[in-house]
Amino acid sequence: MTRQTPTPNAAFGSIDISSVSKSYGDAEVLSEVSLSIPAGSFLTLLGPSGCGKTTLLRLIAGFIAPTRGSIQIDGRTMTQVPTQKRPIGMVFQNLALFPHFSVAENIAYGLKLRGTSQAETQARVAKFIQLVGLDGLGDRRIAQLSGGQKQRVALARSLVLEPSILLLDEPLSALDLQLRKQLQFALKDIQKQLRTTFVFVTHDQEEATMISDRIVVMSNGHVQQVGTPQEIYSDPQNLFVSKFIGEVNELPGRVRSAGQTLAVETGAGTFELPPGVARGPSPAAGDNVTICLRPEKITMLGDTAPAPGIVTAQAQVIDTLVIGPLTRITLDAQGTRMTSIQMTDALGPVTGRVTPGATVRIGFPADAARVFAPLTADLATAFGDHA
Amino acid sequence: MNTGERPTLAKGLMLLPALIVLGLFFTSVILLFSNAFVDRGGFSLKYFEQILARPDYHVVFYRTVLTSIIVALLAVLLAYPISLLLWRSEKHRNMLLIVVLVPWLVSLVVRTYGWIILLGPKGFVNAFLGWVGVIDTPLKLMFNDTGIIIGLTHVLIPFAVISILASLLSIEENLEEASRVLGAGRWQTFRTIVFPLSLPGVFTSLMVIYLACIGAIVTPLLLGGITEKFVGSQIYQEVMATFNMSKAAAWSICLLSLSFVSLVLLKFIERRALRGQE
Amino acid sequence: MAKMTPLMKTIGIVLLLLLPAPIFIVFGASFNGTGYIQFPPESWSLRWYVDAFTDPRWGRAVLTSLWIAAVVATLITAISFLAAYFTLRYAPRISGWLELAIFSPLFFPHASMGVAAVALMAGMGIVGTPIAIILAHLMVTIPFSYRPIHVALKSVDPDLIRAAEVMGASELRALWDIILPICRSGILTSLLFTGIISFDEVTVTMFLIGPDITTLPVQIFTFIQDDASPVLAAISTLSVVITFLAILLLERVAGLSFFVQRQSS
Missing domain, CATH: 2.40.50.100 (RNA polymerase II/Efflux pump adaptor protein, barrel-sandwich hybrid domain)
Structure with missing residues (x-):
């Protein structure tokens, strides 16, 4: 049961997904998903493993192309736009930090690719190191960091480019509970400061409830329900959502x-x-x-x-x-x-x-x-x- | 799997067979040195002087080192695309790996023999070119440096493929995708992420191939002939033709020091290239 | 995972196919009916195979290589297993030193190793005997045997051993029932890998043969130098087939992942 939202949001950072399907051979992992993500929102794709949430994220990133349907970002169709040209950032589940770069080099990488001047690069790297709370660790090697610190580097590396959309693929799943809670608050805080659209993927309904403005519950390649955490909890639209949440x-x-x-x-x-x-x-x-x-x-x-x-x-x-x-x-x-x-x-x-x-x-x-x-x-x- | 128990002497016996094998190896090295440095019961540098005094022997060393460097670089260069191919083809990797492993593990003699059939004066290449009518007299593809370089490179590429592939496979998932999200194109991603992270495999290959080359006997002997001598073929002759063990030992120690110096040098270069990569 | 550009892919495939090319040339030459390698071949025949099988020298060399390979593989695998098991379980502190000693032959140029081996075997008066060849092969193969076994044993959770022993298993029982099955693929890799190395070793072995004993690759080497008859192509093909079968078996029973694991140095 998909919900149609006809009016595309024109502000920076809006995503409109219309009737997107993705199949591998005979297996359809996403079917007819339509979803509108307003700019500046913190939206979570929630569902059990294999529900298609990560596939949807990878489609938005452009790593894979939809079998049918189209994705628009800021009103522009993304079909022909390669990953590196999309206005997105991404934090991976395994973080994917470059092991041969230092913390600062990891964060500066995207700026370097854009030909940003050295002075500006330094200033912005310093600013984002501070924003994510890694002051003084710029010269550290990735291998010398703790799990939570790595997390923050991955976040800073994406945010320093000031993308209008940040995709997060279960980035907290490897952390222990306490650190997880701490970073959930940090994420929410940073999102509020920057007003970047966050699309967050998780299978943990408690985490989804904690951090998001809106939750998209998915299962078997279908969107089951879209709503605020409160709506999803108190007024589930079907038995699946009811069982899955709380x-x-x-x-x-x-x-x-x-x-x-x-x-x-x-x-x-x-x-x-x-x-x-x-x-x-x-x-x-x-x-x-x-x-x-x-x-x-x-x-x-x-x-x-x-x-x-x-x-x-x-x-x-x-x-x-x-x-x-x-x-x-x-x-x-x-x-x-x-x-x-x-x-x-x-x-x-x-x-x-x-x-x-x-x-x-x-x-x-x-x-x-x-x-x-x-x-x-x-x-x-x-x-x-x-x- | 250390369980924190104290070993008993009886259990220590498990180490004995390995120690015997290692003991034999180190004894053989000591004997190598005593053969080279002892003459009529006393310390002597006679055999080294005999070797170092001959300008034609200098050429042998020079040729061996230069050829080995060329072969190591060439093998890595040619192996890299194969490693990339295997890395990218997850589905058929095992099958392709067998295509690499078989030539690697098949006896050196057999592979070199294949090149003799191909490159020899009456060999496949000359016969083919003669038949087509491109040449009248056979090309000299063998019994020169070209033959040695072709043969050694071919023999050692599989090792480079495997060790570069091992490095590529140890690259963490999603790094390439992360690079693309951050704005890098295909080539930039290769240059700044994939290639630097494959360097450990590249350096291992260079080191191992270089070592295998300067210590090679069979391939230089068969493809280089008697005139284009390698340190290895010289050693073979000292042992098998002139039965001069002491001189052979002296050659071996020269070879050993040569490889040691080169390794230290290469390790130094590697340190600089991989600075910060741990 | 990203795809390769068609150009790079083509280059990779062409280079890959060049690797076994000389082996196929040998294979083709072995069926050539005329006296020596000819292009285009004028006739096909199996006469070189007949020659190879009727000449007792080749049969003897093949058998010698096979039994030496079997003995070397079994011995070195047992030796490495005992050493790795003891150090990992009881003396992890010497583990680093032992590895250093075991891997040191790798940094020895083969030619030097050959001479050192002759010096040793001559000293013991055993050049030209199977013992000399076996001992030399043990020295050559020990790093290749120790590594897969060490890696496999290292992955065994010590709690498994404790659990077995708490339940009443003797050390031998725990070794047999728990550790050996877990390390199965490491042990099989060691057996087949060192067997292949021993079967195909030539650079060190050629210094140690004598009138009574020679191995297959060394005999091929000697014959190439003397007269390069196409019998060699037939016998080389046989040696390739044996190695190939061993690799296939290795892939079946243990997989090939060992070869592409990054060494943790």
């Missing part, structure tokens, strides 16, 4: 009736939901569907009658786990495993009853649920790879 409770079931309300029969009970919670093709009676619920939407109910719009069910507490401010409750609703995550404080009044073995009444706002058609076979396998 934690989710899945209640497989069958539609009993569709109309004024959508009644879905699941192992945990039959739930009456407003028809607006369904995404994708509207479900009809008899269809197999999956109800998805974020864990934080499932609350423990007291003895009082539930507020209007709250759907309830009976469940047994299997286990509780207090993780600082949050408590994670594992439940069993007539054979269906569910997870609820609650603020520990908010559980106060009912804590006494939420103990392993106890039977509790749980509830969730009917409009917080999402109802999706089952995964198509190809998406299911893409998922199998990831999980």
Whole structure:
């Protein structure tokens, strides 16, 4: 399901991808992808390995040519433009730093190719060494740097040329968690300062949520959804996106009736939901569907009658786990495993009853649920790879 | 795979066979020196004086070194495109590698024999040219420096191909693409990234080929004949024809010092060329 | 990966094909019916092969070279394995020194090495015996055997050995069950590579032959000098075929990646 965005953005650094497909022999790794990336945005291509995100990045860079469709940068079609003439920079997964150059030489390389004067080269190299926080390391050899420092050299090397677009191919994947977090903030910060369009590829949904303005969720060569991190999380458009982003409770079931309300029969009970919670093709009676619920939407109910719009069910507490401010409750609703995550404080009044073995009444706002058609076979396998 | 255990003496015996082989090698080197420097029970430079006093021997040294330098440069130059071809053709690399390995590992004598058939006065090239009518009298392709250079270069190209290819293959992924994104064209990328990073293989080739050349016996003897002497063919004659072991040993030590001096020189050049490349 | 320009590709292919050309010439000459190499060839025949197989000197030389190659390859592989295993596992501190000693023959010009070998073998009074040839070949092949084995052993995770021994394996058992299978391709590379080198060695060997023993390449060398009969082409073809088969076998059982690995010096 691709989303058409007809108006091309004319500012520097905009990318318009129209109906791009890429095949190798019989295998189609990208099919009919259309995407508009506004100038100055921080956009992330997110998806499991093999979803086509890196292929899309390499198409934008011009390392490979699309089988069908075209890519425009700043309104100009790139089909005949070789990589070295495109207004792009790129940070590679393995960083691809030149091992026979020093830090400063790596950063100066592109300027030299452009015939920049020595004085200006020096000044700009110095400026970008500072920008990425590598002061004093200009003469170091690449082999003498730590992982995070190499990362910064790769970034400076691309940014010093002031490209209107920077492509980043999982550049943080080799780093340990702490360094990764640190560099995520640094990246976001630098992007805000320079207003360069960043196109970032990752398979890590948490990383994508942290740094991007917009996320493109991809799978099996298709764009599944485009939106802000918030939209992607709270309103996923299909089961794949819902499963891929964040934690989710899945209640497989069958539609009993569709109309004024959508009644879905699941192992945990039959739930009456407003028809607006369904995404994708509207479900009809008899269809197999999956109800998805974020864990934080499932609350423990007291003895009082539930507020209007709250759907309830009976469940047994299997286990509780207090993780600082949050408590994670594992439940069993007539054979269906569910997870609820609650603020520990908010559980106060009912804590006494939420103990392993106890039977509790749980509830969730009917409009917080999402109802999706089952995964198509190809998406299911893409998922199998990831999980 | 060091497990941090202390070795016992019995386990140390595992090293013994290798030490025996190495011991034999170093003993042979000592014997080489004693043969060359000892005459009638005392230290003597007699054999070296005999060699260094002869101007025609100077020519032999001169020819050997010059030919070896030419062959080393020529072999690397001709090997480079082959290495590039193998590097680029990921799919067929194994098959192409066999095409390189077979000529490398087939006996030197056989490969040189092939050149005799090709270059000899009654050989393939002369027969062909005569048949076509280009020449009346056979060209002298053998028993001169040309023959030696052709033969040695051909014999040693495969090694250069393999060692340059090894360097090319160790170039990290995406470096070329990175260079292109930064604005370099195909030729600039080759000149500034690929070629400098292949230099370790180039220098290894130069060194090994040069060494193999100055110590060669078979090819110079067969393609150069008796008149165009190489240090190797001279040594062969001292041992096999005049049975003068001491003089042969003296020649060998001259050869050894020659290779040592050249290696130090080449290492120095390499250091300068690869400055900062680690 | 970037593509080559058609021009560079053509140059590369032409040069590549020139490498085995002299071997094909020898191959063609071996089927030439007339007395010596002739162009264009007037007739084809197998007579040189018949001559080669009926002359007992050639049969003897081939067999000698083959059994010497087998003995040398087995011995040197065992010797290198023991030395590499001991140093890597128990004495990593001497590893650098040992390598220096083992690789030093590589920096010796072959002609000098030949003379040194005669000096040694003459001193022991064994010139002209198989022992002399075998010992010389051990000295020549040790670097080529040690390197693939050393590389293979170095890649073995010491925790694997500890794990096996914690589970009750004796050192010998761990060696047999864990280390040897992991190092399989390094060991096979050493066996076949040194076998090929020994089978084709001539520069050092030619100083050590005697009336009772000679190897195939040395005999070819002697015959070229005496009279270059096309029998040589037939026998050379045979030697090429043996080497070629050994290389194919090497590719099959161990792969060729060893040859293009960058030496970590």
